[in-house]
Amino acid sequence: MSSASSGSRMVLGRSGRVSHAIKIIILMVLAVLFLLPFYVIFRNAFTSDQAFVSPDWSWLPDNLRPSVISGLFTDSDLDLGSSMLHSAVQSVGQTVLTVVVSFMAGYGLARFPNRAAGVILKLTVLTLMVPAAVTFVPSFIMTSQFGWIDSYRGLIIPVMFSAFATYLFRQSLLSFPKELEEAAELDGANPWTVMWRVALPNSMGIVAAVSTITFIGAWNAFLWPLLVARDNTMTIQLALSRFMTSQGIDYAQLFAGALVAIAPVVIVFLFLQRYLVQGITTSGLD
Amino acid sequence: MTTTPAVPTANPGGGSAPGPTAGSGACADPGPQRSLWSRIRGRQGRNLWFALFVAPFLVGLLVFVYVPIVWSAYLSFFDARATIRPTNFVGLANYRYLLTDSQFRNSMLTFIVFAVVIVPLTYACSLALALALDNVGRLRAFFRSVFFIPTACSYVVAAMVWRLSFFNGARFGLINSILIHFGHDGVDWLGGSNSFYWVALVSLRLWLQIGYYMILLIAGLNQIPTDTYEAAAIDGAAGWRRLRYITMPQLRATTAAVLMLLLIGAFQAFDEFYNMLSTAGSYPPYARPPLVHLYLISLGGSQQDLGLGGAGTVILTVIIVVFGLAQNWWVTRPDRRQP
Numbered sequence: 143m144s145s146a147s148s149g150s151r152m153v154l155g156r157s158g159r160v161s162h163a164i165k166i167i168i169l170m171v172l173a174v175l176f177l178l179p180f181y182v183i184f185r186n187a188f189t190s191d192q193a194f195v196s197p198d199w200s201w202l203p204d205n206l207r208p209s210v211i212s213g214l215f216t217d218s219d220l221d222l223g224s225s226m227l228h229s230a231v232q233s234v235g236q237t238v239l240t241v242v243v244s245f246m247a248g249y250g251l252a253r254f255p256n257r258a259a260g261v262i263l264k265l266t267v268l269t270l271m272v273p274a275a276v277t278f279v280p281s282f283i284m285t286s287q288f289g290w291i292d293s294y295r296g297l298i299i300p301v302m303f304s305a306f307a308t309y310l311f312r313q314s315l316l317s318f319p320k321e322l323e324e325a326a327e328l329d330g331a332n333p334w335t336v337m338w339r340v341a342l343p344n345s346m347g348i349v350a351a352v353s354t355i356t357f358i359g360a361w362n363a364f365l366w367p368l369l370v371a372r373d374n375t376m377t378i379q380l381a382l383s384r385f386m387t388s389q390g391i392d393y394a395q396l397f398a399g400a401l402v403a404i405a406p407v408v409i410v411f412l413f414l415q416r417y418l419v420q421g422i423t424t425s426g427l428d
Numbered sequence: 429m430t431t432t433p434a435v436p437t438a439n440p441g442g443g444s445a446p447g448p449t450a451g452s453g454a455c456a457d458p459g460p461q462r463s464l465w466s467r468i469r470g471r472q473g474r475n476l477w478f479a480l481f482v483a484p485f486l487v488g489l490l491v492f493v494y495v496p497i498v499w500s501a502y503l504s505f506f507d508a509r510a511t512i513r514p515t516n517f518v519g520l521a522n523y524r525y526l527l528t529d530s531q532f533r534n535s536m537l538t539f540i541v542f543a544v545v546i547v548p549l550t551y552a553c554s555l556a557l558a559l560a561l562d563n564v565g566r567l568r569a570f571f572r573s574v575f576f577i578p579t580a581c582s583y584v585v586a587a588m589v590w591r592l593s594f595f596n597g598a599r600f601g602l603i604n605s606i607l608i609h610f611g612h613d614g615v616d617w618l619g620g621s622n623s624f625y626w627v628a629l630v631s632l633r634l635w636l637q638i639g640y641y642m643i644l645l646i647a648g649l650n651q652i653p654t655d656t657y658e659a660a661a662i663d664g665a666a667g668w669r670r671l672r673y674i675t676m677p678q679l680r681a682t683t684a685a686v687l688m689l690l691l692i693g694a695f696q697a698f699d700e701f702y703n704m705l706s707t708a709g710s711y712p713p714y715a716r717p718p719l720v721h722l723y724l725i726s727l728g729g730s731q732q733d734l735g736l737g738g739a740g741t742v743i744l745t746v747i748i749v750v751f752g753l754a755q756n757w758w759v760t761r762p763d764r765r766q767p
Contacts (some may be wrong), residue, residue, distance in 0.1 A: 166567065169560060173574040179581070179589045179635065182602070186593060195598070199605040243484045250481030254474060262486055269493050271752040275696040275719060276744050279726050279737035280496030283503075283512055303488030333477040362582035364699040365719070369727060379584040386588050387706050393592060400585045411580035415573060422640065423647040 183404070186397035187211075194393045210398050222399055225381040230406075232297045232367075232377060233360040239302045240356050241349060248311025249337050253320065263312070269305040275365055282369045292372035301366055307352045310424060314348040315341065351421030354414045361407050378403045497745065504738035509731060522739035532740075535721035542717060543694040545630055550690055551683070553634065554641035558649055559671070561642075572646075576639035583699030586632050591618060591704045595628040618704060620712050625705065629715070632700050637693065641686050648682030649675070681759060688755040695748065698723070718744055 186194065188203035188210055214222045251259050251266075274281065281300050290296030322344065326336045342349070367377045382403060385396050411418065469476050504522050506514035526532045557575055561568055578586075594602050595617035604614035618625045652675065660666075660674045676683075698719040705712055711724060722744065726737025 162565075165560060165564065169564065169567075169571050172557075173571060176574055176578060176635065176639075179578070179586065179594075182589050182593050183585070186589075195600050197599040197605060197608065199600065199602055243488065246481045247485030250478050254478035254481070256470075256475070256478065259478065259482070262482060265486075265489060265494070269489065272493075272497075272745055272748055273692060273696055274493075275698065276748055277493070277497055277500070277741055278719070279722065279734065279741045280500035280503075281492060282727060283499065283734060284492065284496045287512065299488075300492045303485060303492055305489065305493075308485055333474075334480070337481070358580055362584070364582065364584055364703075365723075368702075379582055382588065383584050383703050386584075386591065386703060388708055391592070396588065396592070400588055404581055404585055407580045407582075408577070411577060415576070418579075419576075419643055422643045 180404075183397050183400050186393060187401045188398075189394060191393060205394065210394060211402065214395065214398055214402060217395070220381070220385070220395065220399065221376075222378070222381065222402065225376050225378045226402065228371070228375050229361060229378040229403075231294055232375070233357050235294060236298045236302050236360040237353050237357045239298065240304050240307050241353055243302065244304055244307035244352070245311050245342065245345070245349065246337070247308045248315055249341055251308070251312045252315035253323070253333075253341075266305045266308055270309060274301060278365060278369060281366075285370060291370055292374050294375060296370040297367060297375055297377075300370075301360075301363075304356065306425065307356065310348060310352055310421070311345070313424065314345060318344065347417065347420060348424070350414060350417035351424065354410060354418045355421045357410060358407050358418075497741070500734075500738035500741045502738070503734050504736075504742055506735050508735035508738070509733050512734060514735065518735070522735045523743070526736065526739055526743065531716070531725075532721060535716050535718045538715060538717045539695060539697075541626075542629070542697060543691060545626070546633055546694050547687060547690045549630070550634055550637055550641060551686060554638050554686070555645050557638065557642045558645035559675075561646065562649060572642075575642055578636050578638070579640045581636060583632075583636065584703050586636055587700050587703035590628050590632045590700075594631075595625075595704075620714050625715055628704060629700060632704070633694075633697070637690075641690070644686055644689075645679070645682060648679050651682075652678045684755060684759045688751065691751055692748065695719075695744075695751075 185201065185203050188206045189200075190205040193200060193204045214220060247262075247266075251263055285291065285296045285300050288296070290299070318341075323336045323340050326340045327333070331339065362379065363377070364379050364383065367375075367380050368383075371377055371380055378399075382396065382399055385391065385399070470478075503512070503514065505517060505519060507516040507518045507521075508514035561571055561575075564571060596602070596604065597614065597616040597619050599605065599608060599614055601614070601617070603617075608614055615624055616622065617628055656674055656678065657670070660670055665673060695717075696719060697717045701715060701717055701720050702711070702723075705715055711720065711728075716724065718740075722737060722740040726733055726740065
């Protein structure tokens with residue numbers, strides 16, 4: 143499609159090139175606006191308090207020192223190191239468990255077409271419609287009944303059964319030829335081995351897509367940790383939120399914390415963007 | 429076929445699908461003496477393998493999604509303050525209270541106002557970007573990444589930038605310092621003395637979600653066959669007419685999906701409202717969307733009113749399901765514009 147469009151641009155000649163240039167300029171302005179919040183986080187993190195509250199907005203930071211970041215981890219009041227650790231355990235744990243449980247279920251639903259699979263698929267699709275956030279009250283009651291408040295179990299397990307992930311894996315496996323798996327079964331491998339040794343290695347694209355989406359969602363989650371986490375499992379988003387909504391804010395420290403908090407997701411995003419795009423694309427178009 | 433005469437048409441092993449799975453189960457087993465156990469196991473134990481694969485997910489889904497919803501429906505008929513084993517049955521009182529409560533109705537109104545603005549605005553902006561990137565040439569990948577990257581940011585961090593820098597009501601807020609520079613007064617953006625907090629709330633969500641839906645719409649655009657456009661070009665359709673008569677009708681399924689996701693997203697709004705407006709654990713009386721209101725009345729306050737929370741959950745779940753059914757109807761209805 144893009145080749146056809148560039149062809150028509152050539153036909154349009156000079157006026158086409160001018161309008162193309164105008165479009166590029168508009169997109170450039172928009173790109174600057176889209177990146178502005180990221181720059182402001184950086185600018186605020188390395189700006190002294192006097193410069194921050196000065197009515198003359200300065201774009202350049204005046205306190206560009208590495209101690210701003212290192213100081214975060216030595217401040218026992220903020221305790222950024224442990225909330226980063228809590229977030230890491232929670233997000234990686236949720237991602238791994240979601241992928242394993244949902245891949246198994248998606249494999250079962252795709253490869254064993256029986257009546258039970260039909261019912262389970264209906265139950266799964268029904269929950270796609272009702273987002274977990276809407277039922278946070280009963281989920282919280284359930285979790286506190288299990289005694290899981292302020293534990294990784296409480297943070298991870300109630301939100302790890304993703305209908306979305308299961309559905310994506312099933313769809314992906316349905317469109318994947320099963321000849322390889324049948325060949326492995328003829329060689330005497332049982333379905334369990336076939337799934338781990340044949341189906342999973344051939345599904346790494348969709349696994350990466352689901353992992354990326356799950357990880358970013360888990361790292362950025364706010365409502366569920368707000369209900370379940372206390373001091374022992376305080377996640378980074380909660381820590382930032384608590385400091386932001388309290389009185390007497392240390393602006394530079396808060397934004398330096400935000401800079402540290404978005405680093406892992408931005409890195410994941412930049413390296414796995416292709417899979418993220420693939421995951422979003424598959425989810426919207428089946 | 430001796431054990432279950434009630435279901436004479438059922439396939440051995442529970443298989444309902446056509447093909448070898450259903451038919452050959454009986455052949456593999458000799459005669460009518462087939463035991464119940466072998467029928468449960470299925471051919472080559474396939475049903476057991478199926479159960480092994482699906483059980484963890486199914487148990488989790490039931491325990492953490494279905495049971496809680498049913499439980500909260502049960503609690504909604506009781507006066508369940510700070511208890512989950514209530515004894516005081518109150519019938520529909522919780523529902524009556526919520527539906528006549530002006531605060532609850534205001535939260536619905538807040539959602540409607542928010543959705544009416546954010547849903548079409550996000551859709552229009554995402555579509556505009558998706559169309560603009562379609563023939564932008566070499567910079568396409570760069571622009572796509574730039575518009576997409578806010579997806580990685582959390583609502584908490586975005587709210588921090590919006591609240592403390594962009595829409596800070598003090599003189600040193602970014603927008604206020606620009607206004608003051610040009611001789612205007614600063615604006616009290618989030619203080620509640622006016623309705624300008626909507627500008628902050630809408631622009632934040634817009635920034636954070638445009639890229640996501642742009643990706644979805646680009647995928648939708650890529651599915652439109654190229655020869656449709658070529659035929660349209662021969663007929664002289666270009667620009668606006670091409671968008672109106674070729675692109676939009678072809679994009680209808682994606683549009684329906686995107687609008688639905690946006691609506692559900694607006695319905696679930698919590699993070700940016702909470703982080704932009706609450707201070708030291710107290711939330712102002714205005715701008716409370718449904719989830720914020722539900723949080724404040726059921727769990728967020730000093731007293732946990734789980735009966736009320738249960739009734740609220742049931743009402744919100746019903747609303748969401750109605751959205752889903754309406755969207756389903758919209759997608760599957762016959763297309764009148766198609767020749």
